[in-house]
Amino acid sequence: MNEHDRRQIRGADADPRTARRDGAKEQTGAEGGYSDLATSPFRMDRDRIVASPFFARLGGVTQVVSAGGSGLLHNRLTHSLKVAQVARSIAERIQAEPDTRELAAKLGGCDPDVAEAAALAHDLGHPPFGHLGERVLDRIARHRYGLADGFEGNAQSFRIMTTTDVRGPSAVGLDLTAAVRAAVLKYPWLRLHFPSPHPGELPIPPRGAGEPEDGPGTGSAKFSAYSTELDDLVQARAPYGGRIEAWQQTVEASVMDTADDIAYAIHDLQDFHRIGVLQHASVATEFGRWTADIATLSSLDTSELGTDRRRPGYSLERLRRRMHAKDGWIVDDEAFIQAVHRVRNELVDDLLAGPFDGSIEAEQAMASFSARWMSRLVEGVQVAPSVSTRSGHVLLARAQWHEVQVLKFVHRRFVLLRPDLALHQRGQASLLSTLVDALDAWLVDRDEASRLPRRLHDLVELAHEEYAALAAHAPELLVGATGEPVSGADAVHELARGRAVVDFVASLTDRQAVTLLDALSGRSTQPWSESFVL
Structure with missing residues (x-):
């Protein structure tokens, strides 16, 4: 590996898009505890995403309805692979034409590796049962735990990449480049607080920035980061200052978004024709x-x-x-x-x-x-x-x-x-709500606290550190679901517990959610253990 490649990996290259989240020195081989096979910084990001267990779990997460083991329906993994295929094709076309290549460069750049990596990562945060699970966890996060950020699949994807995955050298996120992190930000704003003025206040808000019709006062319907990841959002977007507006997608994010629309429009229709729906x-x-x-x-x-x-x-x-x-x-x-x-x-x-x-x-x-x-x-x-x-x-x-x-x-x-899909989803919604209840009861049971799933225990500690830091340094970001300021150790602990439970449940596959609830409810007669869960 020559010195130029080393500078790129460290993020010390002239291109700020290659700067990594941690700003850490190069980590390779056994000495650093992390080894990348690629030399291109953006190819490294792609490899890190594909190697993540959060990516592997997408094979067990519903796209629209559960595949039921048939292998005939798209899941979130096969969908992500096809979005990546389309995104790379679009980015390569942009790069192949001098006019579009020059325009893309003026707007911040369009690297096919970045577009592909972002497409692979864009659904990492989808919870069990797809968009139905997203709505249920958002309602629980806001109403039960007072989390003003609630839950959003895009924001959860960004949180995994920057915080809860531990495959990066410093065990905080994946330590991806600024370009790839920015390219995953399909909705580059927070639900309520950032940027100012908030894009939801524009005369014609960007897609997703407006409030949901059934949730006035709750903030943007779509957003790509929680308050706990605001610094990460700002850092990832820094190389694009003066090139695009604060609320605009980067070119590579726009490529990913367009590819997602194309894949969704075609492949889901094929699925449901295939099974006769x-x-x-x-x-x-x-x-x-x-x-x-x-x-x-x-x-x-x-x-x-x-x-x-x-x-x-x-x-x-x-x-x-x-x-x-x-x-x-x-x-x-x-x-x-x-x-x-x-x-x-x-x-x-x-x-x-x-x-x-x-x-x-x-x-x-x-x-x-x-x-x-x-x-x-x-x-x-x-x-x-x-x-x-x-x-x-x-x-x-x-x-x-x-x-x-x-x-x-x-x-x-x-x-x-379809009514039959609604029937199926109502059962799934009930399952997720009951699972949250069972995990929350375990968390507050002092006699059983020492036997919590280790992953859930670690998520509670992580969330508590994050919310305590917000309370100390950015209290304006620490508001409850009603918009009122949150203060005091008990309130911070409540927010942390809620975020940890939501993080934990969101990281499950459909089948893991079902079998974990069976175990917690006493319906399973066999001991059950999965290292990624417990």
């Missing part, structure tokens, strides 16, 4: 009725449109109006009509027209659909010097943007809103 008749009826009755549906009063939410054609019309309300910077009715026609022709009337029967022909049709759409969407990626607050600098062209919205609509309307 996505039915041709219902989807075809929705698209056919809206296409035939455009004029009538567009003239309906908004209240009338909402009276019968399942009437064919109504859902697509509500989508069109919602897009106008939120994304007037890009939405266009003609482009929307063309997108509906394209999705209807290629998804509804072609792929879904026949049931998936496992035949060679069915597999080839699926592969052809995926390849055709992935190619079309990736080719539609652009880099723009000036964009709406609703978009990153890397974005889809108008036609492809509308097509992704329609594809995601099919998934949301005909999969996520």
Whole structure:
């Protein structure tokens, strides 16, 4: 290894993007206790992420519904791998064209290794049972433990990378470069406190920065860091000062975000066609009725449109109006009509027209659909010097943007809103709530405190150090869920206990959550031990 490579690894190179979180000296081989095989700093980051047990556990975490061991449905691991594939392809295309390469460099840079690493890491923080688990843990964190930050999958991913994983040289996070840490910040702000003014206060807030409709006063619906990781966020974003706005994604974060949208729009639809959930008749009826009755549906009063939410054609019309309300910077009715026609022709009337029967022909049709759409969407990626607050600098062209919205609509309307999925998820929500109750009871049982799972014990100590430091040095960040200041040792301990329990539960796979609750509830007759959990 030459001296140039050593300087890059240490973060002492002229490029501040290679600066590592710890600012530690190079650690290699047995003497340093940590060995990297790659010499490129960004390839090192990719390798560290892939080697993390938090990455491995994604193979047991739901993407939309539990795979049940069939191997036919995407999980968070296979999803992350495909997002990484798309992200690298987009970044390489940007680098291949002189104009886009120059523009990306002015905005802070676009390295394919950084985009790929960020894509691999972007879902590290997803809890058991996917987005359902995210909502349950957020409610528990805010309402039960008074954590104003609550729980958010993106913020949890950043916390794992910078704090709770111990695979880095100093056993605090993964010690990744600034570029990769910044590229994971899809929503580069805190829920409530940072930056100032908060992006949620902008006339047109960035995607995710506004408050959720069902949670006024709770802060941003989406955010990428908790108050405990604010210093890490600031450090990671430092190389981009003066290049992009405080609330904007880096170019590489925008690449990752766009790749996530593309993969989600295509692969989840394939999953549910494969297992027979996505039915041709219902989807075809929705698209056919809206296409035939455009004029009538567009003239309906908004209240009338909402009276019968399942009437064919109504859902697509509500989508069109919602897009106008939120994304007037890009939405266009003609482009929307063309997108509906394209999705209807290629998804509804072609792929879904026949049931998936496992035949060679069915597999080839699926592969052809995926390849055709992935190619079309990736080719539609652009880099723009000036964009709406609703978009990153890397974005889809108008036609492809509308097509992704329609594809995601099919998934949301005909999969996520199914009553059988709701039944399944209500059970999962109850399971997670009961598991938190059981772990919390164990934590406050003084007679059993010495027999806590070691990992949970360590997480309590870590969280207590973090909240005690905030109380001493940044008390303005230490507020409860009601927005009132938190003070006193007991209050700090309560916050720490809540964060530790949430961290612990969020680190489980679906199956680990189920079997751990069985053990805690006395339903399991066999001793149970997993080193990563206990």
